[in-house]
Amino acid sequence: MSIISSVAPRSGRTTELILLLGAVGIVGLAYVNLGLATSGTLPPGLVAVGVGYLAVSLAFHVVLRWKAKYADPLILPIVTLLNGLGLVMIHRVDIARGREIADGVALRQLMWSALAVAIATAVLFALRDHRLLRRYTWIAGVAGFALLLLPLMPIIGNSEYGSRIWIRLGPLSFQPGEVAKLLLAAFFAGYLVQTRDALSLAGRRILGLTLPRARDLGPILIAWLASLSVLVFERDLGSSLLFFGLFVAMLYVATERVSWIAIGMGLFVAGAYLAYLTFGHVQTRVLLWLHTFSPEALQTSDQLAKGLMGMAAGGMIGTGIGRGRPDLTYLAESDFIVPSFGEELGMIGLFAILALYALLVERGLRTSLGTRDGFGKLLAAGLSFSMALQCFVVVGGVTRVIPLTGLTMPFMSAGGSSLLANWTLVAILLRISDHARRPVPDAQETSAVGAAHTQVVRLP
Amino acid sequence: MMSELTLTVLRLGLLVVLWGFVFAVVGVLRGDLYGTRVNRRSSNTPARGTPALPAGGARRGRTGRPPKQPRTARKNPTRLVVTAGPLAGTTLPLRPAGTLIGRSPECALVLDDDYASGRHCRVFEGENGTWMVEDLRSTNGTYLGATRLTEPREVAAGSVLRIGQTMLELQR
Numbered sequence: 059m060s061i062i063s064s065v066a067p068r069s070g071r072t073t074e075l076i077l078l079l080g081a082v083g084i085v086g087l088a089y090v091n092l093g094l095a096t097s098g099t100l101p102p103g104l105v106a107v108g109v110g111y112l113a114v115s116l117a118f119h120v121v122l123r124w125k126a127k128y129a130d131p132l133i134l135p136i137v138t139l140l141n142g143l144g145l146v147m148i149h150r151v152d153i154a155r156g157r158e159i160a161d162g163v164a165l166r167q168l169m170w171s172a173l174a175v176a177i178a179t180a181v182l183f184a185l186r187d188h189r190l191l192r193r194y195t196w197i198a199g200v201a202g203f204a205l206l207l208l209p210l211m212p213i214i215g216n217s218e219y220g221s222r223i224w225i226r227l228g229p230l231s232f233q234p235g236e237v238a239k240l241l242l243a244a245f246f247a248g249y250l251v252q253t254r255d256a257l258s259l260a261g262r263r264i265l266g267l268t269l270p271r272a273r274d275l276g277p278i279l280i281a282w283l284a285s286l287s288v289l290v291f292e293r294d295l296g297s298s299l300l301f302f303g304l305f306v307a308m309l310y311v312a313t314e315r316v317s318w319i320a321i322g323m324g325l326f327v328a329g330a331y332l333a334y335l336t337f338g339h340v341q342t343r344v345l346l347w348l349h350t351f352s353p354e355a356l357q358t359s360d361q362l363a364k365g366l367m368g369m370a371a372g373g374m375i376g377t378g379i380g381r382g383r384p385d386l387t388y389l390a391e392s393d394f395i396v397p398s399f400g401e402e403l404g405m406i407g408l409f410a411i412l413a414l415y416a417l418l419v420e421r422g423l424r425t426s427l428g429t430r431d432g433f434g435k436l437l438a439a440g441l442s443f444s445m446a447l448q449c450f451v452v453v454g455g456v457t458r459v460i461p462l463t464g465l466t467m468p469f470m471s472a473g474g475s476s477l478l479a480n481w482t483l484v485a486i487l488l489r490i491s492d493h494a495r496r497p498v499p500d501a502q503e504t505s506a507v508g509a510a511h512t513q514v515v516r517l518p
Numbered sequence: 519m520m521s522e523l524t525l526t527v528l529r530l531g532l533l534v535v536l537w538g539f540v541f542a543v544v545g546v547l548r549g550d551l552y553g554t555r556v557n558r559r560s561s562n563t564p565a566r567g568t569p570a571l572p573a574g575g576a577r578r579g580r581t582g583r584p585p586k587q588p589r590t591a592r593k594n595p596t597r598l599v600v601t602a603g604p605l606a607g608t609t610l611p612l613r614p615a616g617t618l619i620g621r622s623p624e625c626a627l628v629l630d631d632d633y634a635s636g637r638h639c640r641v642f643e644g645e646n647g648t649w650m651v652e653d654l655r656s657t658n659g660t661y662l663g664a665t666r667l668t669e670p671r672e673v674a675a676g677s678v679l680r681i682g683q684t685m686l687e688l689q690r
Contacts, residue, residue, distance in 0.1 A: 378529035410536040
């Protein structure tokens with residue numbers, strides 16, 4: 059027997075501040091460890107870098123206190139820690155490659171991080187209610203698909219490492235798929251919140267599954283074709299899986315129908331198998347996945363094998379930061395940053411990092427449960443699911459659970475577009491969670507209209 | 519040699535603080551059911567409020583304390599205390615929007631009483647800041663003192679309501 063009574067809602071900002079200081083402290087400890095392990099002295103500019111990182115994260119914290127008082131207190135510390143650990147590891151690979159700090163990847167990543175935090179702050183300022191995004195449902199959809207297919211354009215599209223997922227404008231190169239992820243999540247949320255009744259109610263029941271009507275299959279078929287075209291023309295299994303998985307998951311969240319997942323997975327497996335039979339580059343990926351250590355595979359690429367060997371060398375507790383050889387693996391600072399951590403922090407450290415990602419996704423899904431409007435629920439669920447799926451694709455790729463593809467680990471991998479997109483994603487999640495946790499104003503305090511049967515939605 | 523030891527301590531310490539951070543986050547997560555507080559009670563817990571008193575101005579003893587709300591003086595109750603019945607010991611704050619009492623889960627006070635109706639009665643703030651209690655056409659009736667309610671009646675701190683086997687008292 060228990061009784062549940064309400065207490066005054068807590069904003070949790072002080073908890074956030076304490077955890078934030080802890081996160082910056084851990085990043086500092088890792089940086090000190092790196093300096094002592096590689097050169098035997100404290101790293102140069104420790105105070106400057108540490109104070110700078112602390113200042114940026116505290117600035118974000120202050121903006122949250124000001125603009126989103128009831129936002130979830132755990133998201134910011136987790137993201138700060140992941141971003142900082144990523145910076146330390148990128149710097150570590152820089153040192154191993156003999157790059158100076160001034161022209162290293164780490165400095166660029168640090169500047170991108172600061173820019174990403176600035177943009178996330180701007181999003182918190184500009185977007186005072188996430189429901190405003192619903193107005194731009196179709197614009198977001200068109201822009202999202204356009205960005206997704208932009209790398210196929212003849213002049214700006216750019217093919218690197220076998221995947222055509224970059225665009226290049228002069229000296230700047232950008233991976234538009236990361237931003238497309240946000241736009242498509244907003245589009246799917248707006249679209250599904252309108253159409254979910256038709257998608258969830260109509261249909262026949264066959265073998266325990268309620269199958270949708272044939273004419274309701276249109277959207278999922280379009281999403282399937284789009285993701286297949288990404289797979290075939292951009293040669294990128296990761297983005298393709300990410301977008302189709304995002305759509306199917308949001309469809310499931312919106313309709314509660316398991317049959318959508320069955321249909322979606324069936325379509326994806328069939329499409330991927332067809333692509334495997336037809337296209338050579340898909341066959342290479344599968345060969346690298348299934349027979350990583352065979353001579354033919356090693357001739358093509360030994361990246362995956364080296365990553366696995368690195369993690370094996372790390373063992374349980376790792377070699378310690380600065381004492382492994384993660385730089386032997388190609389792209390150890392971006393796509394293969396997870397094996398780099400596995401080598402230097404060991405399985406124990408890598409699992410802590412994965413636990414942090416799991417907690418981050420949990421906070422997103424909790425936000426989705428807590429928020430009161432359908433659009434916000436779908437958007438929060440979609441954004442956090444996309445992050446979870448991205449982590450699965452990356453970690454699954456480097457550990458040979460699925461074929462390796464070129465996605466970035468959110469917040470950790472070197473790459474400006476990924477940082478910008480993921481910090482913006484976090485800003486939107488924080489905005490939704492502020493809405494979800496903000497106490498409901500008492501009906502009588504607002505106005506007499508509030509007592510009537512209609513619900514009054516007051517936009518700030 | 520010394521530096522090798524320092525390094526080992528640092529690198530193991532890093533793993534420890536990393537997991538410490540994870541557990542700190544999980545510790546915060548335990549308070550995830552924000553907005554609610556769950557009180558577990560055994561049936562023989564004594565009432566935390568004072569024992570039931572007959573209706574009337576029994577709570578005048580605290581006049582030494584300055585009144586918190588000057589406008590509504592001393593008589594105004596702020597909380598509802600269950601003094602007898604299966605839920606004895608429960609308190610809940612009164613809300614101006616109204617506090618619904620009954621067995622239905624939608625009620626603010628969900629009674630575990632076989633003689634209570636789903637939506638039994640309601641305590642709400644009437645005009646000019648007084649508190650009213652209204653019977654919502656319950657089967658077994660709501661009693662204010664010894665009289666069964668037929669229409670909304672004004673209540674004050676110290677009023678005792680009876681619903682089935684449950685006694686409720688309004689307190690300041």
